[in-house]
Amino acid sequence: MTDVIETDVLIVGGGPIGMEVAWRLKGVGVACQQVEAGELGATFGWWAPNTRFFSSPERIAICGVPLVTADQGKCTGEQYRDYLRAVAVQHDLRVRTFERVVSIARLDEGGFEAHTERSEHGVGGVDEIIRTMAAGNAPVYRRYRARRVVLAIGNMHRPRELGVSGESLPHVSHYFEGPHRHFGRRVLIVGGKNSAVEAALRCWRAGAEVTMSYRGSKLDEKRVKYWLRPEIEWLIERGEIAWMPHTRVVRIKPDAAHLASAGDGASKEEEREVPADDVLLLTGYVQDSTLFDQLGLELVTETRRPRLDSETQESSVPGVYVAGTACAGSMTRATVFIENAHVHAERIAAAIAGGGTPEEAPAAPEYGVLEES
Secondary structure, three states, X not given: OOOEEEEEEEEEOOOHHHHHHHHHHHHOOOOEEEEOOOOOOHHHHHOOOOOEOOOOHHHHOOOOOOOOOOOOOOOEHHHHHHXXXXXXXXXXXXXXXXXXXXXXXXXXXXXXXXXXXXXXXXXXXXXXXXXXXXXXXXXXXXXXXXXXXXXXXXXXXXXXXXXXXXXXXXXXXXOOOOOHHHOOOEEEEEOXXXXXXXXXXXXXXXXXXXXXXXXXXXXXXXXXXXXXXXXHHHHHHOOOOEXXXXXXXXXXXXXXXXXXXXXXXXXXXXXXXXXXXXXXEOOXXXXXXXXXXXXXXXXXXXXXEEOEOOOOOEEOOOOEEEOHHHHHOXXXXXXXXXXXXXXXXXXXXXXXXXXXXXXXXXXXXXXXXXXXX
């Protein structure tokens, strides 16, 4: 067994809000250790190349460091990862990357102990599915003991699976890795929110024959980036992209997918076969609540989000705080983003320090809840 690393606060997660928590704790003189299962800001690493944020740069800037883009426009995932590195260097935020917390528990004498393992990547992306299947074989890498724990673990850990025959076939993916591989191929995209619309546009422009299947009747203007919706609707109207509303996938074969009515009582006769060389199931992602469950956090509603004190971000377990998108559980409609979670770091630092905020850290604005996915 490895030696124990002792600290006041253990922060689990190395995304932007986890980093902001570390920065604010440092400002009030609270010692902390921070671990991240993958690279810094790992979630952005499995975005398709050159995907842009919905939010403007100033809303996703952290730790008092301006986020500047060359064209003064919205930031790409690649640019944001560069920015996170710069923030970490500027504020000397030492995140232990590629270290995954596999177990965490309360100690009888008070405080918490966490065990970690070495990992090869963060959450999300194709590799996460492979890791999940092989989980439980790695030895304990480090042990941490902390008086308090902050869980900034995000909420997009695994794809929201359909549970249909053929979902695990090699030409089926829950992640859009980029359009180039789909050139000259028939692509069925399942979903009707941001990720599905963006994938459809980029695949079509890269020379794919694109069909979209969506349970709804039309795209929701509140759930698709405003600059993408007119483009996709124009292409659908012209017949450049095939649009199949009110449909759901019932099974997938090597060269086709079978769709049925999304309404109740669909029968076999209502099924329609759609030729497909590639199938992208962009139907959203779910949170891995293992750490919540291990600590005994009270989880509420169908999203299994942790019950939190709105003033401090403290959970139902004293000494355990939750920050960032992790607060929302597995969302079907996103309500917590980077831009309205800055205040979580301020609340946590004030609660742990016993009141007040870091002198160098201006109060974080609390943005209203947005309808985005």
